[in-house]
Amino acid sequence: MLTLVFAAVAVAFGVAWWRRVAAYRRLSDAFDSAAAELEHLQRAFQRFVPHQVVEGIIQRGVHTSGERRVVTVLIADLVGFTALSERSEPEVVVRLLNGYLQAMASAIAEHGGYVSKFMGDGILALFGTPERNPWQALDAVEAALAMRAALARYNAELAAAGHPPLRIGVGVHCGPAVVGLLGNAELVEYTAIGDVVNTAARIEGMTRQFGVDILVSAELRAELHDRHPLREMPPVEVKGKAGALVTFAVDPR
């Protein structure tokens, strides 16, 4: 009788223990699976936001706030893209554009820049954020030169496929901006806000006026310490600016 009682207790204990282990395993698997899913999402999110920012979001949640710091802004645009897209099939345009954006983004990343956003055929890249960089101006100009070289290679590929060459305009300027996760509760992006961005865009627009591909501001030139040969362009009066905007073309070395 006693043996039977012992056996029953042992069986009951064994079953309870087995259930507990099974429940622990299920929980552990569920946790691992959730963690893997979260990690997958984090990695996907990193394509849109710098990894430092992703970590901040994980730790503190999404806070749309910015930090004031000096950055260098590079804005690039395709010259004559509207005409090209009117002449070509949309699928062809998308293919050409993706190849172009890939080549330009690689050149920017290679020189420490962060592509904040693509705006159709336009690119907004930041230097000096999210990591501080004392050579941000130098890096931005070298990125612009690398973009020039990358476009020449891409144009050779396009020519071989029977497409006309692409041309770019690049404007580079530096100054204080607010950088960080900006937007509203529904949509946020890591970018920079400030006059430095607007001025870089104006300078990019002036490349068409002067028939050059890379223009930098006088402020940026001061940061280059004569590292690159620059050619001064005539000053241009710009709406909303107190004085005329002086720019410099970056000549090939």
Added chain:
Amino acid sequence: MLPRHPTEIEWSDSLLPPPSPSPPTPAVVARVRSLFGPIPPWIPSLQWCPWVVETIVDACAIRPVHFDFDLVALLHLVIAQENSCRYCYGTARVMLQILGFSEDAVRTLERDMLTSRVSPRNRAALDYARQLSRADPRPGAAQARVLAEFGFDEAAVAELAAFTAMWLTATRITTLLAIPPAADHPPNSWWLRLTRPILAHTLRRQLREFPSAVPDPAKRITAFDPLIATLGALPAGASLRKILDDAFGDGPLPRRTRLIVGAVIGRALGCDITLQLLQSLLAADGVEPPAVEDMLARLDADWLDEREHLLLRAARDTVHIHQPLTVQRRMFEVRDRLAPAEFIDFVGVASVANGLARLGVLLQRC
């Protein structure tokens, strides 16, 4: 995104030069053996620059005074993970497992420090170390206050910073040389689990009894005295003294070249203290501060020789390493243009400068 396992880190083919014809001295062999057990296969290649071998030993085997070995092991894991050093990450995992952390516990640590069973005190220390390693910006008075709440006095914070900086130096050496990973998948056999308490006891005793570094008074660079003084009589102070004296004295690369490499890294990390220290040493070598400042602003100067031009740019690449493969690919160009001793010397100097520029926080609370 931080790697969650050593195998997630893309790692290039080894950049190690062929083994040096001159073997390590018996004294060095004895120190390496007492730290690693068998002599690691990469030691003969580093022997082109014996001081780099000694730096790794001095940086890894320091007896902590204000915290325990578990925190040292956790620190190694966090810094290796933070700097994506596949070699050190693997060895740090093995060390933790020997000290009694299960594979699950290590995985939890890697995944999220907040949910793991790390004490709040150790977590605060690891957060500080992580921020110091990132150095963007370096931890300041607020972070030191958090540590003070957990009982870290000024000496303990200095020791923690020194351990972080020196371990970062070691991880930089292994990363820049792409030393082949030895412990991606540590053995987890029953006999290891069985003998773990003995191994843990042996490891702790070994580290406790590991002899402190013995700096050579003849090599002493007095400019580093204020920094070393922040560590008082701690064993970490002796290690740091020896490492800095070796890195910024004479070596296979001229002293001026070594100081220029250090200055570039100091500027990249915004460490004014490092810059001041190295500028004073450069001035003694005939390069005045305005010339250094101009060189740092332009990352170029007419008075640099061809090798210095090459190393100026390469030094920059060593500062923040998120994807080692990118930096390692660039290092091939450097390796191919330098003699083996010069290349190992550059890697050593750049790695030490990376530690130094973070450690400047002890003199410059920012």
